[in-house]
Amino acid sequence: MQHLKGKFIVLDGPEGCGKSTQLRLLADYLRSNHVDVTTVRDPGATRIGEQVRAILLNPENTEMGMRCEMMLYMSARAQMMKEVIAPALAQGKCVLCDRFVSSTLAYQLGGDGLTFEEIHATADIAISHRWPDLTIILDIAPEKSFARLNRAKDRLEQRPLAYHQQVYANYLAQAKADPAKYRLVNADADLHEVHRAIVQCLSLSSPGFTSL
Secondary structure, X not given: OHHHOOOXXXXXXXXXXXXXXXXXXXXXXXXXXXXXXXXXXXXXXXXXXXXXXXXXXXXXXXXXXXXXXXXXXXXXXXXXXXXXXXXXXXXXXXXXEEOOHHXXXXXXXXXXXOOHHHHHHHHHHHOOOOOOOEEEEEEOOHHHHHHHOOOOOOOOOOOOHHHHHHHHXXXXXXXXXXXXXXXXXXXXXXXXXXXXXXXXXXXXXXXXXXXX
């Protein structure tokens, strides 16, 4: 796993897919293999980012437009990239991120007429052109993933099922369009099976990984 030093890895997927749990398991595994790991969540990870997160997820903010929503996510990422991600990568650490631009390309794409090109161009500025080396999408349909949620739903989670079905389709479309930088992992499986599949995605034997 030493080849992961200085790599930027994202875990993403629909609500309730288990990405936060899997990120913790992966971080523990890499540390046990002597990889220096920095973990972050998107949005968040900085004082400013956490404030933006609170605004974005507050169910009371029902009037928020999709373009405003997209720009707030990008603002939080800009701060996280400057304050946490870029310095960690420069130090040779492996950065594991819970969600990233792949989430915006799933959740905000099409809202208020937002296009892939608009989101991608805005993100490129926000993250100073430092895209993830690999994005792992935890693949599970929203009908199943939402059944796992055992807490009050945030602003985005309260949207109708049809919206989340489109989000899921957007994730799959991203992975299909860029197989060199994305991996799909079946998340409708045992916790440890999912973890093993994620570790395999990061091994040198994984197709295409050596080119990242």
